[in-house]
Amino acid sequence: xxxxxxxxxxxxxxxxxxxxxxxxxxxxxxxxxxxxxxxxxxxxxxxxxxxxxxxxxxxxxxxxxxxxxxxxxxxxxxxxxxxxxxxxxxxxxxxxxxxxxxxxxxxxxxxxxxxxxxxxxxxxxxxxxxxxxxxxxxxxxxxxxxxxxxxxxxxxxxxxxxxxxxxxxxxxxxxxxxxxxxxxxxxxxxxxxxxxxxxxxxxxxxxxxxxxxxxxxxxxxxxxxxxxxxxxxxxxxxxxxxxxxxxxxxxxxxxxxxxxxxxxxxxxxxxxxxxxxxxxxxxxxxxxxxxxxxxxxxxxxxxxxxxxxxxxxxxxxxxxxxxxxxxxxxxxxxxxxxxxxxxxxxxxxxxxxxxxxxxxxxxxxxxxxxxxxxxxxxxxxxxxxxxxxxxxxxxxxxxxxxxxxxxxxxxxxxxxxxxxxxxxxxxxxxxxxxxxxxxx
Ligand SMILES: Cc1cc2nc3c(=O)[nH]c(=O)nc-3n(C[C@H](O)[C@H](O)[C@H](O)COP(=O)(O)OP(=O)(O)OC[C@H]3O[C@@H](n4cnc5c(N)ncnc54)[C@H](O)[C@@H]3O)c2cc1C
Ligand SMILES: NC(=O)c1ccc[n+]([C@@H]2O[C@H](COP(=O)([O-])OP(=O)(O)OC[C@H]3O[C@@H](n4cnc5c(N)ncnc54)[C@H](O)[C@@H]3O)[C@@H](O)[C@H]2O)c1
Numbered sequence: 001x002x003x004x005x006x007x008x009x010x011x012x013x014x015x016x017x018x019x020x021x022x023x024x025x026x027x028x029x030x031x032x033x034x035x036x037x038x039x040x041x042x043x044x045x046x047x048x049x050x051x052x053x054x055x056x057x058x059x060x061x062x063x064x065x066x067x068x069x070x071x072x073x074x075x076x077x078x079x080x081x082x083x084x085x086x087x088x089x090x091x092x093x094x095x096x097x098x099x100x101x102x103x104x105x106x107x108x109x110x111x112x113x114x115x116x117x118x119x120x121x122x123x124x125x126x127x128x129x130x131x132x133x134x135x136x137x138x139x140x141x142x143x144x145x146x147x148x149x150x151x152x153x154x155x156x157x158x159x160x161x162x163x164x165x166x167x168x169x170x171x172x173x174x175x176x177x178x179x180x181x182x183x184x185x186x187x188x189x190x191x192x193x194x195x196x197x198x199x200x201x202x203x204x205x206x207x208x209x210x211x212x213x214x215x216x217x218x219x220x221x222x223x224x225x226x227x228x229x230x231x232x233x234x235x236x237x238x239x240x241x242x243x244x245x246x247x248x249x250x251x252x253x254x255x256x257x258x259x260x261x262x263x264x265x266x267x268x269x270x271x272x273x274x275x276x277x278x279x280x281x282x283x284x285x286x287x288x289x290x291x292x293x294x295x296x297x298x299x300x301x302x303x304x305x306x307x308x309x310x311x312x313x314x315x316x317x318x319x320x321x322x323x324x325x326x327x328x329x330x331x332x333x334x335x336x337x338x339x340x341x342x343x344x345x346x347x348x349x350x351x352x353x354x355x356x357x358x359x360x361x362x363x364x365x366x367x368x369x370x371x372x373x374x375x376x377x378x379x380x381x382x383x384x385x386x387x388x389x390x391x392x393x394x395x396x397x398x399x400x401x402x403x404x405x406x407x408x409x410x411x412x413x414x415x416x417x418x419x420x421x422x423x424x425x426x427x428x429x430x431x432x433x434x435x436x437x438x439x440x
Contacts, residue, residue: 001118001125001126001127002029002124002125002126002127003127003128004027004028004029004105004126004127004128004129005022005026005027005028005128005129005130006018006019006022006026006027006028006029006128006129006130006131006132006320007028007029007030007031007111007119007126007128007130007131007132008022008028008029008030008031008131008132008134009031009111009119009131009132009133009134009135009264010030010031010032010038010133010134010135010136010295010297011030011031011032011036011037011038011095011096011099011106011134012037012038012039012040012134012136012295012296012309013038013040013295013306013307013309013310013313014038014134014136014294014295014296014309014310014312014313015030015032015038015132015134015294015295015313016030016037016038016095016099016310016313017309017310017311017312017313017314017317018132018134018294018313018314018316018317019099019102019104019313019317020099020102020104021313021314021317021318021321022317022320022321023102023103023104025321026320026321027105028104028105029104029105029106029107029126029128030099030104030105030106030107031106031107031108031109031110031111031121032106032107032108033108033109033110033111033263035091035092036091036092036093036095036096036099036106037091037092037094037095038134038136039136039137039296040306041087041088041091041095042088042091042092043088043153043154043157043158044153044306045306046087046088047084047087047088047157048153048157048177048178048181048339049339050083050084050087051080051081051084051157051181052177052180052181052339054075054080054083055075055180055181055184055185056339056400057073058073058074058075058184059184059217059341060374060400061073063374063375063376063377064374064375066375067375074186075162075184075185075186077159077161077162077185077186078160078161080185081158081159081160084157107121107122107124109121109122110263111264112263112264112265112268113264113265113266113268113269113271114265114268115268115269117269119131129290130290130291130292130320131290131291131292132291132292132293132294132313132316132317132320133261133264133278133286133291133292133293133294133297134293134294134295134297134309134313135259135260135261135264135297136259136260136295136296136297137257137258137259137260137277137296137297137304138257138258138260139152139153139154139253139257139258140253140255140256140257140258141253142169142227142253142255144227144228144229144230145228145229145230145231146229146230146231146232146237147230147253149230149232149237149251150169150230150251150252150253151250151251151252151253152252152253152254153174153178153252153254155252156178156182156252159250162182162185162186162187163182163187163248163249163250164186164187164188164249165187165188165189165190165236165247165248165249165250166179166182166187166188166189166190166248166249166250166251166252167189167190167191167192167237167239167246167248167250167251167252168182168189168190168191168192168251168252168254169192169227169239169251169252169253169254169255170191170192170193170253170254170255170256171191171192171193171198171199171221171223172198172199172200172254172255172256173199173338174254175191175193175198175252175254176191176198176199176210176214176338176340177338177339177340178252178254179191179214179219179340180214180217180219180339180340180341183214183217183218183219183341184217188218189218189219189220190219190220190221190222190239190246190248191219191220191221191222192222192225192227192239192241192246193221193222193223193224193225194224194225194226194227195223195224196223196224198211198221198223199338199344201303201336201346201349202338202344202346202396203346203349203382203396205362205380205382206344206362206380206382206396206398207344209378209380209398210338210340210341210342210344210398212378213341213342213377213378214340214341216377217341222241222244222246225241225242225243225244226241226242227239227240227241228240228241228242230251233247235249236248236249237249237250237251239251257296257304258275259273259276259277259278259296259297259299260296260297261273261277261278261297266278269288269291270287270288271286271287271288271291272286272287273299274299275299276299276300277293277296277297277298277299277300278293278297278298278299279299280292280293280298280299280300282328282329283319283328283329284298284312284315284316284319284329292316292319292320294309294312294313294315294316295308295309295312295313296309298312301350302331302334302350303334303336305334305336307334308331308334311331312329315329332410332414333347333348333351333394333410333413333414334347334350335347335406335407335409335410337402337403337406339403342376342377342378342379342398342399342400342402343397343398343399343400343401343402343403344396344397344398344402345396345397345398345402345403345405345406346394346395346396346397346406347394347395347396347406347409347410347413348384348392348393348394348395348409348413349384349394349396351393351394352384352393352394356386356387356388356393357387358384358385358386358387358393358394359384359385359387360382360383360384360385361382361383361385362380362381362382363380363381363382363383363439364378364379364380365379365380365381365399365435366378366379366380368435369430370430370431370432370434370435371399371432373430374400376399376400378398379398379399379400380397380398380399381395381396381397381398381399381405381439382395382396382397383395383439383440385440389416389418390418390419391412391413391416391417391418391419391440392409392412392413392440393413394413395409395413397409399432401432404432405432405433408433408436412436412440419440422436422437422440423437425437
């Protein structure tokens with residue numbers, strides 16, 4: 001039996017952040033049953049954004065055709081995939097060796113709780129003083145006839161050739177991001193959503209604009225459709241809903257992700273779970289002493305994002321080290337971005353106070369100098385101002401630069417910067433950040 005200070009289960013952004021922080025003071029083991037580094041760098045944020053970068057440039061170039069940028073731009077999918085793989089193929093080894101360099105022991109295998117509280121990994125038993133569970137999420141399985149034909153986002157990010165016709169089930173983050181990549185790379189795309197609320201957590205007005213722009217690129221949205229079955233017909237597939245049959249060469253299941261906790265055998269030690277994941281208190285402690293859950297696998301009403309997992313990993317490590325022993329975790333505002341035909345970003349909406357009558361303004365900036373420059377089909381900025389302080393409380397942006405611009409909003413909100421202070425600032429010109437003066 002191996003006695004150690006802390007066992008971290010899962011080597012994604014959450015687990016890595018925790019392990020690195022603990023390593024200077026403790027004996028730490030990180031256990032991983034798949035790719036070192038977890039979802040984000042191997043089959044999530046990073047590879048997606050590498051494909052997106054080419055797609056974004058191609059879209060931008062097409063928009064500028066009538067303004068003097070001539071010549072056909074075409075995505076060469078196999079070469080683009082090679083570019084992506086030039087990064088992803090090195091990640092697991094890099095991540096594992098960086099852990100080893102920090103004197104963290106790495107074990108390849110599945111961690112499973114035993115009834116006596118020990119953890120079994122391969123043929124070894126571990127008796128850690130603390131455990132951090134950071135096992136992430138996985139694609140939700142749809143229980144419909146033909147579900148065996150469905151692919152997930154990892155399959156998409158490894159496609160050798162772009163299929164001619166793709167049907168995408170769901171209209172959330174993954175659906176809207178990967179549909180845009182597929183469409184720009186030449187596929188015909190149909191998106192099927194069971195209600196009329198794509199990207200439910202984002203402001204409806206801006207989502208409506210994004211859907212319209214995606215439709216203009218040729219993507220077909222089918223709302224309020226119940227997916228009944230997927231049937232193989234020779235080399236292709238038929239996706240049947242309550243009202244239609246759509247032909248596809250490839251079907252992506254993007255109907256959501258669920259906690260990846262089955263293999264842990266949590267019921268052996270009565271660790272409480274619900275349908276959103278492992279139940280934790282405001283100190284990220286599970287129902288069992290000295291066992292923490294962080295990142296995507298924890299049941300919390302927060303966006304499941306890489307920086308959130310890292311923030312929680314740091315917090316759990318500090319708590320184990322006794323650095324924040326009494327303080328509950330306090331999150332700063334959390335921005336989220338959908339990287340689609342345009343970028344849709346938001347921050348602060350989940351921290352609004354229902355008793356305050358905020359001043360909400362949506363400004364159409366499509367024809368403002370800095371947006372006209374890139375000929376965007378639409379660009380809008382929504383601001384939510386607290387009338388008591390005149391400060392920005394929340395905001396949303398739809399534009400090609402929303403991912404960077406939203407970080408300006410993050411700073412304004414977190415640092416409580418007033419409009420007067422913004423007005424006293426000299427920003428570089430011309431730049432989109434310089435428009436802040438007119439917006440807040
Ligand atoms: C397609 C896609 C795109 C995304 N894009 C973005 C983005 O642009 N921005 C963003 O912020 N977030 C994005 N995300 C979300 C982001 O990837 C996750 O929020 C983040 O990876 C969560 O980190 P984590 O450490 O909680 O879990 P993960 O990164 O999922 O890591 C968990 C690890 O635990 C391992 N594991 C599971 N069970 C066991 C076990 N029993 N024993 C041992 N190991 C185990 C898994 O193999 C995995 O490697 C995206 C996700 C997807 C799928
Ligand atoms: N850019 C980013 O930050 C980014 C990108 C990708 C994923 N992620 C993270 O991963 C998580 C999972 O992403 P996701 O897109 O899989 O989930 P999601 O929850 O964002 O979207 C799932 C969509 O499928 C719909 N749906 C559910 N059941 C359905 C059914 N039977 N038929 C048709 N539609 C159905 C839902 O209404 C929803 O619109 C996100 O919540 C996010 O935290 C983040």
